[in-house]
Amino acid sequence: MSSPRSPRIWQLKDIRYRLLGVECNKCNKRFLGKRLVCPSCGSRDLKIVELSRTGKIYSYTVVHTPPRGRENYGPYIIAIIELDDGARATGEVVDVDPSEVEIGMKVEMVFRRIGEEDRAGIIYYGYKFRPIL
Amino acid sequence: MRNVAIIGVGITKFGELWDKQLRDLFIDASLEAIKDAKVDLKDIQAIYIGNMSAGEWVEQEHIGPLMADYLGVRGIPSYRVESACASSGIAFKLAYEAVATGLYDLVLVGGVEKMTDVSTEESTHHLASAADREYEAFFGVTFPSLYALMARRHMYEYGTTREQLALVAVKNHRNGSLNPKAHFRNVINIDTVLNSPIVADPLRLFDCSPISDGASAIVIASEDIARKYSDTPIYIIGSGFATDTIALHDRSDITFLWATAEAAKKAYKMADIEPNDIDVAEVHDCFTIAEIMAYEALGFAERGEGGKLIEEGVTELDGKIPVNPSGGLKAKGHPVGATGTAQIVELTLQLRGEAGKRQVQGAEIGLAHNMGGSGSSAVVHILSRVRR
Amino acid sequence: MSDLRNDPLIGISGYGVYMPVYRIKIEDIAKAWGDDPDTIKNGLLVYEITVKGRDEDQITVAVEAARNALKRAPEVDPKGIGAVYIGSESKPYAVKPSSTVVAAALGLELGVRGADYEFACKGGSEGIISIIAQVKAGMIKYGLAIGADCSQSWPGDVLEYTASSGGAAFIIGVKNNDSVAYFEGTYSVMSDTADFWRRDGVEFPRHTGRFTGKPAYFDHIIKAAEGLMNELNLKPSDFNYIVPHQPNGKFPIRVAKMLGFKIEQVEPGLVTPWTGNFYSGSALTGLCKALDNAEPGERILVVTFGSGAGADAFSIVVQDAIKRKRDLAPKVEDLINKRKVYVDYGVYARLWNKIKV
Incomplete structure (x- = not known):
């Protein structure tokens, strides 16, 4: 049995389930995830926000050589998404043939399985992106 | 000091x-x-x-x-x-x-x-811990995929071509064939690269340094x-280290190795030289795009012009600034923790004139550029045969 | 059994559906097993079914359906949602609630109660009844009920031709001007009839062929529907639509006829021929399709069925708000037609882990 990852998954579940980030009350910039200090202006006056669930592809790739845990998953698209509010997130782009993907393509957040500990372990969920229907 | x-x-x-x-x-x-x-x-x-x-x-x-x-x-x-x-x-x-x-x-x-x-999957997983585990690797990001994201954007913004990327691998394999310590000593051509399996589109197997x-x-x-x-001490005349965001998506421009440029700036200033003064360089070509981006960040080429530099042969063994005479990470191999000092070993041999068939003639000043992750840490050293 | 035509009336504030983009054609399944596709298509009245993606399960389907329901209820503050119930028979965890994941994904974890209901294909409607009761009792302001499944079937079983993935979600609260519809009444029946089951630790369900028909599906649906109509003093012609559970395309049409409904009343809520059977989400998705096209004042009879066996019937009256709300989220027909990716049986089997690796 592999060691349980549940605590680490639990710590970030809200961010991954709801695409949360921080907004700086001083410079108004937004960043993915939890931070205590604004990486742009150094302010410590940040608030947690739901980031935009729509955005466009800034860059993308199709991964053919997977890491451990994705051996039988098949090729998948990884992209950096520029969200409508200016924050950026990295994630998988799903429900689309790689040949249709291009920089600038409009996408929306979708809730999906990201992986699992193992067959008997916990399942990881979080954000991915898909072309807007 | x-x-x-x-x-x-x-x-x-x-x-x-x-x-x-x-x-x-x-x-x-x-x-x-x-x-x-x-x-x-x-x-x-x-x-x-x-x-x-x-x-x-x-x-x-x-x-x-x-x-x-x-x-x-x-x-x-x-x-x-x-x-x-x-x-x-x-x-x-x-x-x-x-x-x-x-x-x-x-x-x-x-x-x-x-x-x-x-296994390769296991190594791919471990290597991904150099990225942001929680916000990148967790979602399926691998190292080739991060550099593929940079390559795609570099191609999109500057028109860098697939062939220009391939030329980096061709050059480094040619150099590596002259290095008895290299992992790969086979000479390849552009087609070898373009016909190799896709690792993370647009990067193919021959765009990637080996495990x-x-x-x-x-x-x-x-x-x-x-x-x-020693009769031939090699002096350390410049040293710079800089850091960038751990996650690639937190950078405003992923086509430029900012930490590398900052580290280089410090090293050049300390050595009181300019990019033009470099006779030979070992740069961190973990992927072909990384060498092209390193040219730009180290000041060997203007922003977006890295692809042209390789095309013009400037960085070949007999070019104006030979880059990676050892074969680089691509051909010499990339045992990750060993790479930084391996670059210094190569430059020392070059500056001593002991590099054998891959010797850069008359090299006096050498530059080593070593990166961690997607460029989140970058360290540049400048070595000189002559005391300053 | 429960006449709901007394204050406070209970309404539907928002509804939403989700189904994966992947599809497999009956021809491709038939080819794998040497069946004649026309016999299957004519016999079951189903042409293609949805297939879950490699990263989808009952939880992800439920979350997406619930998000679409919330889009149609912009006036509802998610923090006002006091209960989340998910009906399903394909939970990714045997032990651990799916409802907690869904609640967290929607940002409503604190001060909310929830559970996973299992009653074969009728767990979703059990959730609706629980929410109705809690809202009516004033225990909660709003509740979220979801029926979602990534329906399971043994390789080679006839169920493979219909078992598919998808679900529907409803935000339910006291009827107001923002309600798209309200409940007039509900009537349930159940009996110990083992027509379909899945034992603990077994991967796929077993069923009893023709025994799933008359004593199970038909008897229970008819009893529930007739019970409700008696209770409310309504007859088939008082309804504009009837939406029964849809294990295939044939059964809902046949049961509607047996109840004295016309084909025109059953067709608008029919989804299985183009989607397959979402199990707990089947009749509820049919209800959403009817709502997508219904006019204010129209009356819908929904009858879910769960093997084992039981049925829940509901009489629902459409309200004015449907006109301004139905375009706030993807409609069922959009989800069926707008983006489809066909897979062959090999890919289908891989997505379902039916190939042992």
Whole structure:
């Protein structure tokens, strides 16, 4: 049995389930995830926000050589998404043939399985992106 | 700060070394460096070891004392330094600073990684810990995929071509064929690259440095001691280290290696030289796009012009600024923790005029550029045959 | 059994559906097993079914359906949602609630109660009844009920031709001007009839062929529907639509006829021929399709069925708000037609882990 990852998954579940980030009350910039200090202006006056669930592809790739845990998953698209509010997130782009993907393509957040500990372990969920229907 | 020089270098063969363990590799390289420096083991006052993830690859942490023990010098300080693929470049910087400030007079610095005992998927997973585990790797990001994202955007913004990327691999394999320590010694052409399997589109297998085993080691000393032991001390005249965001998506421009540019700026300033003055460079070509982006960040090419630089042959062995005469990470191999000091080993041989068939004629000043992760840490060193 | 035509009336504030983009054609399944596709298509009245993606399960389907329901209830503050119930028979965890994941994904974890209901294909409607009761009792302001499944079937079983993935979600609260519809009443029946089951630790369900028809599906649906109509003093012609559970395309049409409904009343809520059977989400998705096209004042009879066996019937009256709300989220026909990716049986089997690796 592999060691349980549940605590680490639990710590970030809200961010991954709801695409949360921080907004700086001083410079108004937004960043993915939890931070205590604004990486742009150094302010410590940040608030947690739901980031935009729509955005466009800034860059993308199709991964053919997977890491451990994705051996039988098949090729998948990884992209950096520029969200409508200016924050950026990295994630998988799903429900689309790689040949249709291009920089600038409009996408929306979708809730999906990201992986699992193992067959008997916990399942990881979080954000991915898909072309807007 | 006093002058510091390199007086001995050692490097193992890079590659799939089935009969060597982590400790064997480091001790082999260290003994070679000590022999080259003509010093005794007891002269070594401290050890600095760059290593990314022995704990993951061979389930061994605490390698500082381990290596001191196996080198027969237990008792002295032995530091392990981690900054992903820049581990030994940064170990070298720390060792240099310790000698320059007078903390020690003579130290051994090197790097080691043993990566091939596990599956490729396993290594891919471990390497991804140099990215942001929680916000990148967790979602399926691999190292090739991060550089593929940079490549795609670089191609989109600057018109960098697939062929230009391939030319980097072709050049580095040609150089590597002349290096007996290289992981790959086969000469390839553009078609070899373009027809190789896709790893992370647009990057193909031959755009990627291999997963290798290996170690490299260097003896450095303060100038007065160096001159006692060596007729050809190689001086460390510039040293710069900078950091960038851990996650690629947090950078406003992923087509530029900002930390590399910052580290280079510091190193050039300290050495009081300009990019034009570099005679030979070893740069961190973990992927072909990384070498093209390094040209731009190190000031060898304007922004967006890196692709043209390789096309024009400027960085070939007989070009104006030969880059990666060793074969680079691409052909020489990339045992991640060993890479930074392996670059310094190559430059030392080049500046001493001992690089054999791959010798860059008349090289006096060399630059080493070593990166960790997607460029989140970058360290640049400038070496000189002549004292400054 | 429960006449709901007394204050406070209970309404539907928002509804939403989700189904994966992947599809497999009956021809491709038939080819794998040597069946004649026309016989299957004519016999079951189903042409293609949805297939879950490699990263989808009952939880992800439920979350997406619930998000679409919330889009149609912009006036509802998610923090006002006091209960989340998910009906399903394909939970990814045997032990650990799916409802907690869904609640967290929607940002409503604190001060909310929830559970996973299992009653074969009728767990979703059990959730609706629980929410109705809690809202009516004033225990909660709003509740979220979801029926979602990534329906399971043995390789080679006739169920493979219909078992598919998808689900529907409803935000339910006291009827107001923002309600798209309200409940007039509900009537349930159940009996111990083992027509379909899945034992603990077994991967796929077993069923009893023709025994799933008359004594199970038909008897229970008819009893529930007739019970409700008696209770409310309504007859088939008082309803504009009837939406029964849809294990295939044939059964809902046949049961509607047996109850005295016309084909025109059953067709608008029919989804299975183009989607397959979402199990707990089947009739509820049919209800959403009817709502997508219904006019204010129209009356819908929904009858879910769960093997084992039981049925829940509901009488629902459409309200004015449907006109401004139905375009706030993807409609069922959009989800069926707008983006489709066909897979062959090999890919289908891989997505379902039916190939042992």
